[in-house]
Amino acid sequence: MIMSRIEAPRDEDDAAAAVDRTAGGTPGSPGSPLGDPSTLVDRLLAGLPAGSVLTDPDVTASYANDMASFCPAGAPAVVVLPRSVEDVQHVMRTATELRVPVVPQGARTGLSGAANATDGCVVLSLTKMDRVLEINPVDRVAVVEPGVVNAALSRAVNEHGLYYPPDPSSWEMCTIGGNIGTASGGLCCVKYGVTAEYVLGLDVVLADGRLMSTGRRTAKGVAGYDLTRLFVGSEGSLGIVVKAVLGLRPKPPEQLVLAAEFASASAACDAICRIMEGGHVPSLLELMDRTTVKAVNDLAHMGLPESTEALLLAAFDTTDPAADLAAVGALCEAAGATQVVPAEDAAESELLLQARRLALTALEAVKGTTMIDDVCVPRSRLGEMLAGIDRVAAKYGLTIGVCAHAGDGNTHPTVCFDAQDPDESRRARESFDEIMALGLELGGTITGEHGVGVLKKEWLAREIGPVGLEMQRAVKQVFDPLGILNPGKLF
Amino acid sequence: MIMSRIEAPRDEDDAAAAVDRTAGGTPGSPGSPLGDPSTLVDRLLAGLPAGSVLTDPDVTASYANDMASFCPAGAPAVVVLPRSVEDVQHVMRTATELRVPVVPQGARTGLSGAANATDGCVVLSLTKMDRVLEINPVDRVAVVEPGVVNAALSRAVNEHGLYYPPDPSSWEMCTIGGNIGTASGGLCCVKYGVTAEYVLGLDVVLADGRLMSTGRRTAKGVAGYDLTRLFVGSEGSLGIVVKAVLGLRPKPPEQLVLAAEFASASAACDAICRIMEGGHVPSLLELMDRTTVKAVNDLAHMGLPESTEALLLAAFDTTDPAADLAAVGALCEAAGATQVVPAEDAAESELLLQARRLALTALEAVKGTTMIDDVCVPRSRLGEMLAGIDRVAAKYGLTIGVCAHAGDGNTHPTVCFDAQDPDESRRARESFDEIMALGLELGGTITGEHGVGVLKKEWLAREIGPVGLEMQRAVKQVFDPLGILNPGKLF
Numbered sequence: 018m019i020m021s022r023i024e025a026p027r028d029e030d031d032a033a034a035a036v037d038r039t040a041g042g043t044p045g046s047p048g049s050p051l052g053d054p055s056t057l058v059d060r061l062l063a064g065l066p067a068g069s070v071l072t073d074p075d076v077t078a079s080y081a082n083d084m085a086s087f088c089p090a091g092a093p094a095v096v097v098l099p100r101s102v103e104d105v106q107h108v109m110r111t112a113t114e115l116r117v118p119v120v121p122q123g124a125r126t127g128l129s130g131a132a133n134a135t136d137g138c139v140v141l142s143l144t145k146m147d148r149v150l151e152i153n154p155v156d157r158v159a160v161v162e163p164g165v166v167n168a169a170l171s172r173a174v175n176e177h178g179l180y181y182p183p184d185p186s187s188w189e190m191c192t193i194g195g196n197i198g199t200a201s202g203g204l205c206c207v208k209y210g211v212t213a214e215y216v217l218g219l220d221v222v223l224a225d226g227r228l229m230s231t232g233r234r235t236a237k238g239v240a241g242y243d244l245t246r247l248f249v250g251s252e253g254s255l256g257i258v259v260k261a262v263l264g265l266r267p268k269p270p271e272q273l274v275l276a277a278e279f280a281s282a283s284a285a286c287d288a289i290c291r292i293m294e295g296g297h298v299p300s301l302l303e304l305m306d307r308t309t310v311k312a313v314n315d316l317a318h319m320g321l322p323e324s325t326e327a328l329l330l331a332a333f334d335t336t337d338p339a340a341d342l343a344a345v346g347a348l349c350e351a352a353g354a355t356q357v358v359p360a361e362d363a364a365e366s367e368l369l370l371q372a373r374r375l376a377l378t379a380l381e382a383v384k385g386t387t388m389i390d391d392v393c394v395p396r397s398r399l400g401e402m403l404a405g406i407d408r409v410a411a412k413y414g415l416t417i418g419v420c421a422h423a424g425d426g427n428t429h430p431t432v433c434f435d436a437q438d439p440d441e442s443r444r445a446r447e448s449f450d451e452i453m454a455l456g457l458e459l460g461g462t463i464t465g466e467h468g469v470g471v472l473k474k475e476w477l478a479r480e481i482g483p484v485g486l487e488m489q490r491a492v493k494q495v496f497d498p499l500g501i502l503n504p505g506k507l508f
Numbered sequence: 509m510i511m512s513r514i515e516a517p518r519d520e521d522d523a524a525a526a527v528d529r530t531a532g533g534t535p536g537s538p539g540s541p542l543g544d545p546s547t548l549v550d551r552l553l554a555g556l557p558a559g560s561v562l563t564d565p566d567v568t569a570s571y572a573n574d575m576a577s578f579c580p581a582g583a584p585a586v587v588v589l590p591r592s593v594e595d596v597q598h599v600m601r602t603a604t605e606l607r608v609p610v611v612p613q614g615a616r617t618g619l620s621g622a623a624n625a626t627d628g629c630v631v632l633s634l635t636k637m638d639r640v641l642e643i644n645p646v647d648r649v650a651v652v653e654p655g656v657v658n659a660a661l662s663r664a665v666n667e668h669g670l671y672y673p674p675d676p677s678s679w680e681m682c683t684i685g686g687n688i689g690t691a692s693g694g695l696c697c698v699k700y701g702v703t704a705e706y707v708l709g710l711d712v713v714l715a716d717g718r719l720m721s722t723g724r725r726t727a728k729g730v731a732g733y734d735l736t737r738l739f740v741g742s743e744g745s746l747g748i749v750v751k752a753v754l755g756l757r758p759k760p761p762e763q764l765v766l767a768a769e770f771a772s773a774s775a776a777c778d779a780i781c782r783i784m785e786g787g788h789v790p791s792l793l794e795l796m797d798r799t800t801v802k803a804v805n806d807l808a809h810m811g812l813p814e815s816t817e818a819l820l821l822a823a824f825d826t827t828d829p830a831a832d833l834a835a836v837g838a839l840c841e842a843a844g845a846t847q848v849v850p851a852e853d854a855a856e857s858e859l860l861l862q863a864r865r866l867a868l869t870a871l872e873a874v875k876g877t878t879m880i881d882d883v884c885v886p887r888s889r890l891g892e893m894l895a896g897i898d899r900v901a902a903k904y905g906l907t908i909g910v911c912a913h914a915g916d917g918n919t920h921p922t923v924c925f926d927a928q929d930p931d932e933s934r935r936a937r938e939s940f941d942e943i944m945a946l947g948l949e950l951g952g953t954i955t956g957e958h959g960v961g962v963l964k965k966e967w968l969a970r971e972i973g974p975v976g977l978e979m980q981r982a983v984k985q986v987f988d989p990l991g992i993l994n995p996g997k998l999f
Contacts, residue, residue, distance in 0.1 A: 155888040200730040229975045235884045236916035238953040239691040239741045246737035250730045267787030296758030393726045397646040425727035462729035484720040495982040
């Protein structure tokens with residue numbers, strides 16, 4: 018079934034009239050040298066519909082950043098809001114011809130600076146390409162444009178009895194294209210995996226404007242190299258995703274949540290290991306440390322138990338979630354939980370999840386600014402990771418709250434600091450780096466789900482090594498020989 | 509926990525004595541020109557343990573082929589059986605220096621000729637690197653060498669309450685390295701997905717002998733491009749996998765199987781669509797057409813109902829499989845099943861699965877030779893696919909039996925022919941091609957799980973288009989600039 022919105026009518030003759038020309042330059046002046054912003058804007062306008070090219074510096078400046086701290090961003094020359102594949106092709110052809118960098122963006126909710134503008138770039142905001150083109154319950158696929166908001170897709174497939182699992186915290190705002198670019202995770206991953214596992218096929222506009230299809234819409238397929246997965250998590254550095262075939266699952270029963278309090282983080286981590294070792298498959302297994310619990314209470318007066326050192330949330334969306342929660346509750350008690358409270362219904366479950374969802378906002382309120390880390394370790398090392406973060410916080414005299422997708426070993430150590438205080442800012446940055454080093458030492462990765470972007474590019478080489486880095490750079494060179502696609506990210 | 513076998517002691521001094529030198533040439537003669545087989549063998553011997561270099565032409569010839577029909581194979585110059593990463597590095601350094609092609613092999617159970625030798629190549633058989641290095645029930649990972657047999661790993665992880673799902677039909681023989689190279693599927697995929705979804709990280713020896721690690725051993729990780737997935741299904745054309753970190757699941761309850769007979773393939777396909785649309789998650793959903801049912805009866809006298817036009821097997825490994833089978837049985841009846849027989853216990857289930865597992869062997873007995881196709885279509889098009897295969901069989905006057913991983917839309921149309929009859933052989937090849945064209949027409953892929961190899965390389969471009977092909981070739985060039993890794997496969 019097709020669920021297309023009617024596309025806005027195009028009138029290319031109106032384009033010149035509609036565009037904001039405050040960026041200066043004489044439009045259409047013959048013989049403008051390449052590199053002159055007016056040449057760029059004119060060339061873009063020549064092939065794009067009215068209203069899709071923004072040049073007002075106040076407006077374009079608002080597209081400079083995603084939500085990461087400490088990441089430099091440049092001033093875009095122009096922002097383009099394409100509405101079709103052809104629009105994107107025109108932008109890339111123009112950018113190739115003029116050697117202008119292109120920074121693709123979704124909702125800019127990313128946390129690594131991967132969507133930050135570079136000086137003089139074209140920001141290519143895919144938010145207007147937001148149609149759900151197809152939802153097919155027999156094939157269990159959805160076909161979407163990149164600008165579809167995650168929550169909009171989730172709700173649309175729900176109406177067909179289907180489920181699109183990836184649920185980053187920003188799901189009410191973030192786009193599927195952004196999720197693909199950053200290979201987003203979320204709370205569901207412990208059972209349902211990450212975005213990458215739901216991307217079956219892509220249409221991609223290459224740096225030179227050519228259109229390439231990857232992958233498939235079938236349940237299986239192994240024809241040639243898996244370029245689909247190469248694009249997932251590539252942060253817009255290899256091409257522009259303009260269409261995606263996504264795999265779906267049947268909608269599971271509503272999940273029921275349990276909360277368990279522990280007198281130490283180490284006991285909570287022990288419980289996590291016993292739960293996973295015991296073969297349980299929770300739909301969510303989250304941890305909040307004492308700092309996070311206190312921050313949430315301060316913000317929202319939720320009455321969470323502040324005496325607790327670690328609060329574990331486990332959920333099941335099975336046919337008998339109460340039985341699963343009972344088994345997991347017993348494991349928590351055996352690991353030393355001081356209290357285990359299973360929710361009795363969906364409303365109670367939702368209340369517990371709200372506390373978790375507020376965590377980052379609450380930590381942000383502690384000192385005004387946060388740096389959210391994203392180190393993922395083997396879950397058997399989670400206890401060591403949390404103990405290490407405590408040591409780092411003490412060493413630098415900082416407040417570092419940890420919430421974690423604990424079932425995945427994916428921690429979000431969140432450094433709370435006052436950005437007006439240069440010394441505290443410096444210590445925040447140093448502690449952030451030390452946490453990544455610790456993650457690598459424990460056999461983990463510097464980023465479980467947020468990506469490398471600008472924030473962690475110095476760390477990528479430390480994780481993947483010189484040979485890996487060389488090969489990754491060579492792959493980038495294949496798809497972007499001129500280096501115009503989101504330059505300065507990843508490497 | 510570590511489960512290493514003791515590695516055979518090495519004695520490099522014995523190497524020269526142990527090697528079979530019947531391939532000719534004067535060993536070690538100074539100044540041997542590059543390209544001289546004796547130079548190649550000497551250079552290999554200089555860095556490899558005793559017994560790992562085979563040159564007897566009768567022996568090396570036995571390594572020329574995998575199990576595909578109609579695929580040309582050359583004569584290897586030498587077969588190497590490495591026992592360590594360093595051995596593999598030595599082979600690749602030597603091959604790079606001498607510009608000699610290297611064809612990596614597992615158990616050679618592949619069905620696309622991807623493991624076929626080329627003239628004068630080094631066959632690199634990874635079967636002796638067969639250690640399970642680690643099984644970790646908390647992290648739910650196994651770390652293995654590439655030569656581990658699929659069934660050996662499956663049994664080893666089972667003992668820890670864990671499950672490694674990918675189960676190609678050849679699982680008692682095929683190796684994990686081969687499964688990774690060909691991105692194997694199996695019967696489990698409708699619920700558990702394919703090999704690719706279980707490969708978290710790899711150690712790969714590159715064409716020039718350098719070692720590269722990709723991916724991770726954590727549940728999540730997005731540091732840089734996903735090179736792991738690039739190697740999965742790359743048929744040994746990008747590098748040599750020498751170690752893999754595999755994701756595991758908790759061992760599910762034993763599955764219970766149901767058989768449903770239909771008076772037409774179209775009714776069976778309708779049932780499949782209703783089952784999947786209804787949100788059911790069978791652990792297996794297989795179809796055998798009348799030709800296959802008859803062949804199995806002829807071979808094994810299993811007493812399957814020969815009046816049936818299509819036999820559907822569905823299984824569930826849930827906590828209440830009988831309830832799931834009842835629901836699915838009702839859907840089959842509503843779609844026109846003439847009989848629905850749920851197994852009452854594991855023994856009855858096993859009997860039904862035996863029939864399915866015999867399918868290819870049984871079809872082979874029909875005419876002596878088979879060509880097994882592997883076209884996968886969206887499951888909503890499965891009925892059209894089967895009807896089309898019937899038309900192709902009639903057009904070419906051939907017997908084409910179809911068994912299918914029906915829940916995935918992955919068909920194995922199996923052309924039965926007499927290889928001694930040139931005209932029938934020609935018709936077999938033509939019908940095989942026509943079936944691929946039909947698959948593409950229906951929005952499918954030429955290969956759901958067997959790969960491209962030699963068999964389908966002319967078809968790859970038709971599926972992925974000229975731009976896709978160009979980019980895939982460029983990626984190959986990055987990893988294998990000299991073109992020595994499994995040349996002539998895929999492209």
